[in-house]
Amino acid sequence: MRLLLTASLLTPALASATPPVTLDAYLRIMDRNGDGRVSLAEYQAHMSQGFRSMDRNHDGVIEVGEQPPGPRRHGAITLTQYLRNLAATFHRQDANHDGFLDARELAAPPR
Numbered sequence: 517m518r519l520l521l522t523a524s525l526l527t528p529a530l531a532s533a534t535p536p537v538t539l540d541a542y543l544r545i546m547d548r549n550g551d552g553r554v555s556l557a558e559y560q561a562h563m564s565q566g567f568r569s570m571d572r573n574h575d576g577v578i579e580v581g582e583q584p585p586g587p588r589r590h591g592a593i594t595l596t597q598y599l600r601n602l603a604a605t606f607h608r609q610d611a612n613h614d615g616f617l618d619a620r621e622l623a624a625p626p627r
């Protein structure tokens with residue numbers, strides 16, 4: 517389980533530069549206030565980094581042309597919509613419905 521996770525979460529560069537990074541370490545990257553669990557705000561802050569890097573003209577909208585090519589391509593998506601989608605994912609992953617993701621919930625396959 518841990519091996520699988522390590523392989524899927526790490527970029528090759530990171531993997532070669534550091535000792536194996538555990539799921540706990542991954543959680544700590546998201547866990548900004550250090551309480552050992554990931555709140556929705558922490559999840560959104562971390563996951564929206566990708567949005568911000570795709571939003572090349574920084575207008576809060578990812579145009580179709582800024583999206584990676586692929587079958588899931590859809591119309592332009594705003595940051596607001598994106599955060600709403602992240603919230604939906606967060607709540608699906610929150611298996612025990614306590615409003616936080618622990619390491620196990622973070623590692624669970626998307627529902």
Ligand SMILES: [Ca+2]
Pocket residue numbers: 546547548549550551552553554555558
């Ligand atoms: Ca936290």
Ligand SMILES: [Ca+2]
Pocket residue numbers: 610611612613614615616617618621
């Ligand atoms: Ca939870």
